[in-house]
Amino acid sequence: MKHQLLILIVTIMTISCTPNTAIEKQVLKNWKISSKAKVYENLEQLSQKDYNDSEWLAAQVPSTVMGILSKLPEYENVLDTETYYQVDKTIFDKGWIYRTEFEIPTNAAQKTTLLHFEGISYRANVWLNGQQVASADTVFGPFRQFEFNITPHIQVGQNILAVEVIRQYEGDFGLGFVDWNPRPLDENMGLWRPVYIETFDKVQLKNSFVRSKVNTETLDEAWLTVGTTLKNFDNKPINGNVQISFNGATYKYPVSLAANSEKEIQLSAENIPGLYIENPKLWWCSGLGEPNLYKMQLEFKSNNIISSENIEFGIREIESYFNETGVRGFKLNGHEILIKGAGWTDEIFLRDTPESNALQVKYVKDMGMNTIRFETIWGSSRNIYQQCDQQGILSMVGWSCQWEWENYLGKACDDFGGANSKEDFDLLSNYMIDQILWLRNHPSIFVWLVGSDMIPRPELEKRYIDIFNNYDNRPWLGAASNRSSELTGPTGVKMEGPYEYVGPSYWYIDKKYGGAFGFNTETGPGAILPVKESIEKMLPADQRWPLNSHWDQYCTTSETNLNTMRVNTETLNQQWGEATSFDNYIIKSHLVNYEAVRSMFEAFRVNRPQATGVIQWMLNSAWPSFYWQLYDYYLVPTPAYYATKKALAPVQLIYNYGNYSIVAANEQLQSLEKATAKITLFNASSEIIKEFKQEVSIPANGSITIANIGKPEQTMLLFLEINDENGKHLSDNFYWLSARDEKYDWEKTNWVYTPMSQYPDYSELNNMQQVALNLSTRIVSKLKIEVEIENPSSTISMFNQLKVHNEKGDWVIPAFYSENYFSMKPGEKKTIEINLSENISHPLWIELSGWNTSKQNIEIMP
Numbered sequence: 001m002k003h004q005l006l007i008l009i010v011t012i013m014t015i016s017c018t019p020n021t022a023i024e025k026q027v028l029k030n031w032k033i034s035s036k037a038k039v040y041e042n043l044e045q046l047s048q049k050d051y052n053d054s055e056w057l058a059a060q061v062p063s064t065v066m067g068i069l070s071k072l073p074e075y076e077n078v079l080d081t082e083t084y085y086q087v088d089k090t091i092f093d094k095g096w097i098y099r100t101e102f103e104i105p106t107n108a109a110q111k112t113t114l115l116h117f118e119g120i121s122y123r124a125n126v127w128l129n130g131q132q133v134a135s136a137d138t139v140f141g142p143f144r145q146f147e148f149n150i151t152p153h154i155q156v157g158q159n160i161l162a163v164e165v166i167r168q169y170e171g172d173f174g175l176g177f178v179d180w181n182p183r184p185l186d187e188n189m190g191l192w193r194p195v196y197i198e199t200f201d202k203v204q205l206k207n208s209f210v211r212s213k214v215n216t217e218t219l220d221e222a223w224l225t226v227g228t229t230l231k232n233f234d235n236k237p238i239n240g241n242v243q244i245s246f247n248g249a250t251y252k253y254p255v256s257l258a259a260n261s262e263k264e265i266q267l268s269a270e271n272i273p274g275l276y277i278e279n280p281k282l283w284w285c286s287g288l289g290e291p292n293l294y295k296m297q298l299e300f301k302s303n304n305i306i307s308s309e310n311i312e313f314g315i316r317e318i319e320s321y322f323n324e325t326g327v328r329g330f331k332l333n334g335h336e337i338l339i340k341g342a343g344w345t346d347e348i349f350l351r352d353t354p355e356s357n358a359l360q361v362k363y364v365k366d367m368g369m370n371t372i373r374f375e376t377i378w379g380s381s382r383n384i385y386q387q388c389d390q391q392g393i394l395s396m397v398g399w400s401c402q403w404e405w406e407n408y409l410g411k412a413c414d415d416f417g418g419a420n421s422k423e424d425f426d427l428l429s430n431y432m433i434d435q436i437l438w439l440r441n442h443p444s445i446f447v448w449l450v451g452s453d454m455i456p457r458p459e460l461e462k463r464y465i466d467i468f469n470n471y472d473n474r475p476w477l478g479a480a481s482n483r484s485s486e487l488t489g490p491t492g493v494k495m496e497g498p499y500e501y502v503g504p505s506y507w508y509i510d511k512k513y514g515g516a517f518g519f520n521t522e523t524g525p526g527a528i529l530p531v532k533e534s535i536e537k538m539l540p541a542d543q544r545w546p547l548n549s550h551w552d553q554y555c556t557t558s559e560t561n562l563n564t565m566r567v568n569t570e571t572l573n574q575q576w577g578e579a580t581s582f583d584n585y586i587i588k589s590h591l592v593n594y595e596a597v598r599s600m601f602e603a604f605r606v607n608r609p610q611a612t613g614v615i616q617w618m619l620n621s622a623w624p625s626f627y628w629q630l631y632d633y634y635l636v637p638t639p640a641y642y643a644t645k646k647a648l649a650p651v652q653l654i655y656n657y658g659n660y661s662i663v664a665a666n667e668q669l670q671s672l673e674k675a676t677a678k679i680t681l682f683n684a685s686s687e688i689i690k691e692f693k694q695e696v697s698i699p700a701n702g703s704i705t706i707a708n709i710g711k712p713e714q715t716m717l718l719f720l721e722i723n724d725e726n727g728k729h730l731s732d733n734f735y736w737l738s739a740r741d742e743k744y745d746w747e748k749t750n751w752v753y754t755p756m757s758q759y760p761d762y763s764e765l766n767n768m769q770q771v772a773l774n775l776s777t778r779i780v781s782k783l784k785i786e787v788e789i790e791n792p793s794s795t796i797s798m799f800n801q802l803k804v805h806n807e808k809g810d811w812v813i814p815a816f817y818s819e820n821y822f823s824m825k826p827g828e829k830k831t832i833e834i835n836l837s838e839n840i841s842h843p844l845w846i847e848l849s850g851w852n853t854s855k856q857n858i859e860i861m862p
Helices: 065-070 354-366 383-391 424-441 457-469 532-538 566-576 582-606 639-647 763-767
Strands: 010-012 024-025 030-035 055-061 096-104 114-119 123-128 132-135 145-149 158-167 195-200 203-214 221-232 238-246 251-259 260-266 276-278 296-304 305-313 316-323 328-332 333-339 339-344 371-374 394-398 445-449 519-525 611-616 651-656 663-667 671-684 687-699 702-708 716-723 730-738 756-758 775-780 784-790 797-806 815-817 823-824 829-836 844-849 856-859
Touching: 030 276, 030 815, 055 065, 096 582, 114 123, 132 145, 145 316, 195 203, 195 394, 203 238, 203 296, 203 305, 203 687, 221 238, 221 251, 238 260, 251 260, 276 445, 316 445, 328 339, 328 445, 328 519, 339 354, 354 383, 371 611, 424 445, 424 457, 532 582, 566 582, 566 763, 582 639, 582 651, 582 797, 651 671, 651 716, 651 730, 663 671, 663 687, 687 702, 756 856, 775 844, 775 856, 784 797, 784 844, 797 815, 797 829, 823 829
Parallel strands: 339 371, 339 611, 371 394, 394 445, 519 611
Antiparallel strands: 010 251, 024 195, 030 055, 030 096, 096 158, 114 145, 114 195, 123 132, 123 158, 203 221, 221 260, 221 276, 238 251, 238 296, 296 305, 316 328, 328 333, 651 663, 663 702, 671 687, 671 716, 716 730, 775 784, 784 829, 797 823, 797 844, 815 829, 844 856
C-alpha cells in the first residue's frame, strides 16, 4: 500500500509551460507617503477614500522615507556633509504613512487573498479599507516577512491600503551601517522591500526549494531534493497532485490535505526518478566555469484549484573544510576555492535599483573577484542575489556587527553581543528563518553568518543550529572572527584587520594578525581615494587644497580611528615626498592605494593553501567617501579597482614582497604547460639591470615559485609578463621597488593596523623624464573601442590612465577597460579594449594622462 501511494504519473512536456492564471501575485505600486503629523491622526480615515491629497508625495516601494524626501529640492544637496548634519531629524520621530489603492476583480471575490510584506523598517500599523489588519506591537523588525489573510477585508473593485511605519530606536535590532558612514537620517524607516498581494483558490503553495547533491569525484551526476509547503485555507479536505515540471518533463505526486491544515513535503529521486540528473550543467563561480541555472515549476492541482511557484536554481555542491593548520576553507563542486571578495553596502537611503545592482555585480566579476560579503542581508529585493547567481559571484550573507556593540545598538552588550533575552532570541531566530526561506534557492549563497565580531549566546546558537538543520543544508558560521563556541567549536576564520594602510610586505611577513594566511573575512588599506572628478563633486573648490578638516568629514565616523586622512598623508609623504598640489596629492594617493590593494590580493594567492580567503573591506561606499572602496559612491572605479583586476588575473606572475621571489599563479581548473615567463628589471633611469625568460608549467588551481630577484639595492622598476606555449599574451604585471626596507612597530599593533616605523622610498621616481606616448583609436562597434598605445621613448611611462568622455567633457560611466593605470617599457606597444554601455552616443574622446606621461585628448575615430 505504501508503494502504491508513491506511484507517479509521468507526462512528457516542454519546460516552457503556459502561464497559470489561476494564481496571481500583484506587486503593489502607485504609492504616496506623508508625515503622520501632517495628515489625519486616525489611520482608519487614511484607508478610506476621503483624504487630503495635497499633503502627500509620490513614492515607490521599496523605499525609505528619506529616500523619497531626497527627491525634493530642499534635500538636493543632502549628502554634503555641512548639509547632512543640519537636517532636522525630528520629522522622523512620528510615524510616516504609505498609502496605495489596488483593484480586486470580480472573479477573485471568492478566492483567498493574502497581503505580503517582504521588509518593514522598523514597526508598522496596517489598515485596509478602514479596518486594522495588524499593529506595531507585533509587526516589527526589518528582517521579518509578514503575511496577512485579508480575504475578510477586501472588496471587489477599489481597495485602499495604509501603512504607518515607525522608525527604529535605540535597542532595536534594525538596519545600520555601523561606523562606515553617518547613520541614515531616518534610520532607514520605510517599506524597504516589496509589498504584494497573492490571490489563489483554497490552497497556497509556498516556500518551495530545490537542493542539489553532486558527485564531486566525477561531476557527471547529481541528485535533487524538491520541497514545498501546502496550506489549505478551506474548511474541507482537498486531494490533489503536486506537479513538477522540469528538464522537459512533468511529474505528479499525490497529496491529501486536511481542512485548514498545512503540510510540508520533500521529494527526491527515490520518489521521482527525474530528480536524478546525468551530466548536469553545474553552477560555477566566476573564474572556474559557467554559472548555469535551471528553472522548475511546481503546481498543486485539484479540479479547479491550482497554485504554483516558479524556482530558478543552480546545481552545485558547497562544502566547508578545515586544512591542516586549522583554517576553514570552502569547496565548490569538490574543488578548493580561494575566496576573493569585498564587503558590500547598500546606498545610505537604500536607493539602489536593479540597474545599479547589475552594474556593481558586473564590476565585481570584471575585477576577477568571486565573492561579495553582505554583512547585513542587504538588498531592497532579491534582485542583488539574482545578479550574483547569473554572474557567478558567491555570496556571504548574514548579520552585521551593529548588533554586537553598545554604541551602535543602543543597549548593553557583552562578549555575545546585545541579544540577551528570550524576546531577542525569538526575534533573531525568526529573522533567520524568514531570510532563509526567502533566499535559499540562490546558488550563489555559500555560507550564512549568524554573527560578525562575536558568536551568538549559546541559547541563541542552539536555536540557529535547529534552524539550519530544518531549513537549509549549506555551511554556516557563528562569527566572521576567530571565535570558538562551546557548541560548534572554532569558526576557523579571522577578522584581525588591518583596516588602515600597511606596506605590501605586511601581507607576506605577518604570521600573527591579518597577514595572508587563513580566511580573513574583512581587511583593507583604509583610505582609497576616488578619482579627481568624484572628489570635485564632494569638495567645493575652496576646500580642496591644502588638505583640511573638510576631507576628514568624508572618512569613516568611527569615534577612535579611521576618521582622518592622517595615515594616508603620512604614507605618501614618506614614500613619495610631500604633495605639492591637489592633483599631486591625488596621484600620489592613487599610487599608494593601488600598491596596497594589489599586494593584499596577490599575497593570498601566493600563500595558498595556507590562505583560503580574503574579503577587501570594502567594495563600495554608502555615501561619498574617501575610505574603503574599489569603486566610489558615483559608481566610478578607483585605481584600486584596476589593482584588484591586475592582482586577480586568472594566470599571473606575482612579486613576493616578503622574500623577493617571483611566483606564477594559476586559478584555472586546468594546468598551464610550457608557458614563457619574462622578467625585466630597470633602474629609476629606465636602464635595464636584468632581463631573462624561462619556461614554466603551473599546476591547476595553484601556484609555484619560479625565480628570485634578490633584495633591491636601488630603486627599481619590475616588469613581469607571461605568454602561453603558442606565444599568446596571458597577462603582465608591474612594480616599483625600493632599496629601503619596510619596518613595522609590531608591539603597537591594534585592531586598526600595525604602524610602520620605516617606509619604502620612491622619491627618486619624482624625477622621471616626461614621456609622450603614441595614441590611436579604433571603433570596433558602437559599444567597443580599441586603443593602440606605443611608448616610442627610452623612458618607462608609468601609471597611465585612460578615460572616455563625451563632447560635453563628461566622463563616460560605465565603461569597462581591459586594463587601466598601466605602465609601459621603452618601445612597448599595447592594445587596450574598452566596452561601453548600451546608451552611449558618439562622438567620443579618449584622454590619456600618467605619472610621467604628457596629457593627450584625441577623438575616437571609426
